[in-house]
Amino acid sequence: METATATAPVSLTQGAVNELKKLIDQQEIGSDFGLRVGVEGGGCSGMSYLLGFDQKKDGDSEYTIAGIRVFMNKAHGMYLAGMEIDFKNGLDARGFTFNNPNASSTCGCGSSFSA
Numbered sequence: 001m002e003t004a005t006a007t008a009p010v011s012l013t014q015g016a017v018n019e020l021k022k023l024i025d026q027q028e029i030g031s032d033f034g035l036r037v038g039v040e041g042g043g044c045s046g047m048s049y050l051l052g053f054d055q056k057k058d059g060d061s062e063y064t065i066a067g068i069r070v071f072m073n074k075a076h077g078m079y080l081a082g083m084e085i086d087f088k089n090g091l092d093a094r095g096f097t098f099n100n101p102n103a104s105s106t107c108g109c110g111s112s113f114s115a
Contacts, residue, residue, distance in 0.1 A: 008063035019087040034069030
C-alpha cells in the first residue's frame with residue numbers, strides 16, 4: 001500500500017489548492033474523503049480526466065499535496081505522471097485545467113485527451 005509521503009505524480013498550482021480547500025470547506029468534505037484524480041475511457045479524444053472527492057479504494061495510491069489528500073488508481077499513473085492541475089477564474093475560462101505532458105493530443109474542451 002502506498003503511503004501519503006510518496007512523491008505525487010501530479011501537481012496542483014496554488015490556484016487549484018485555494019479552490020479545492022474552498023470546496024472542501026463549503027461542501028463540508030469529511031476527513032475520510034480525498035481528491036480523486038484519474039482517467040476514464042471516453043470523451044472526444046479517447047480519454048477523459050476524473051477529478052472529484054471520493055473515498056480511498058483498493059488499488060489506489062494516496063498522496064498529500066499542500067495538505068490535500070489525493071487518491072489515484074495505480075494504473076492511471078502512466079497517463080498522469082507529470083500533470084499539473086490548475087484553476088482558472090478569468091473572463092475567458094473558469095474551472096480546473098489539466099496540463100498533461102503525456103497527452104499526444106487534446107480536444108477543445110480541455111478535459112479529453114489521447115496518449
